[in-house]
Amino acid sequence: MPGAYTLEWRDGRKEDLSGHRGYYYVFPDRSILSFLPDPAWCRHCKQIRLCEHLRDQEALRQELRELADPNSKRSLELAGGSTPGFAERWKQKLEVELRHATLRQMPPSCIHCGHRDVAYFTEGQWAPHPGTGEEVRFYCSGMCSTNFAVRFYDVDCNPLNITEEEKAELWEHVRLNRAF
Numbered sequence: 079m080p081g082a083y084t085l086e087w088r089d090g091r092k093e094d095l096s097g098h099r100g101y102y103y104v105f106p107d108r109s110i111l112s113f114l115p116d117p118a119w120c121r122h123c124k125q126i127r128l129c130e131h132l133r134d135q136e137a138l139r140q141e142l143r144e145l146a147d148p149n150s151k152r153s154l155e156l157a158g159g160s161t162p163g164f165a166e167r168w169k170q171k172l173e174v175e176l177r178h179a180t181l182r183q184m185p186p187s188c189i190h191c192g193h194r195d196v197a198y199f200t201e202g203q204w205a206p207h208p209g210t211g212e213e214v215r216f217y218c219s220g221m222c223s224t225n226f227a228v229r230f231y232d233v234d235c236n237p238l239n240i241t242e243e244e245k246a247e248l249w250e251h252v253r254l255n256r257a258f
């Protein structure tokens with residue numbers, strides 16, 4: 079589920095922001111990986127936009143190493159969840175994310191304009207707004223439920239140039255296979 083976020087200013091102003099879902103990378107072999115864009119500052123739009131939030135290979139490898147040890151904190155956290163099989167599914171998704179990270183060439187993209195000059199807010203602590211310099215605090219305030227955007231991209235987040243029919247086929251594949 080996408081995250082719900084709050085952006086807070088020193089004078090008490092607050093803005094609620096949320097992520098969105100239904101965005102998919104399509105690999106050259108047509109396998110599919112979903113991603114959740116989050117609010118970030120796009121220097122081209124000069125606005126808060128939904129942007130890709132990429133994890134680097136080392137962070138993904140580190141989490142996979144932790145999951146390989148059944149007694150690690152991360153393994154125990156996942157095993158404590160209420161959904162049966164979730165830990166295994168999470169590990170499979172991380173492996174696909176790592177595959178994506180190794181193929182990825184380009185910096186993160188603003189989903190709105192496609193430019194790649196994106197600045198993230200600092201989570202959980204007062205820090206300068208990347209656009210205005212004013213101090214703000216950005217934090218995750220929960221999860222939100224949204225509709226599905228149903229948008230498909232290559233592994234570098236370039237929109238796939240496909241027909242409506244091809245798009246419908248990919249969406250059907252997502253629905254039937256519960257792609258990651």
Ligand SMILES: [Zn+2]
Nearest residue numbers: 120123188191
């Ligand atoms: Zn933009």
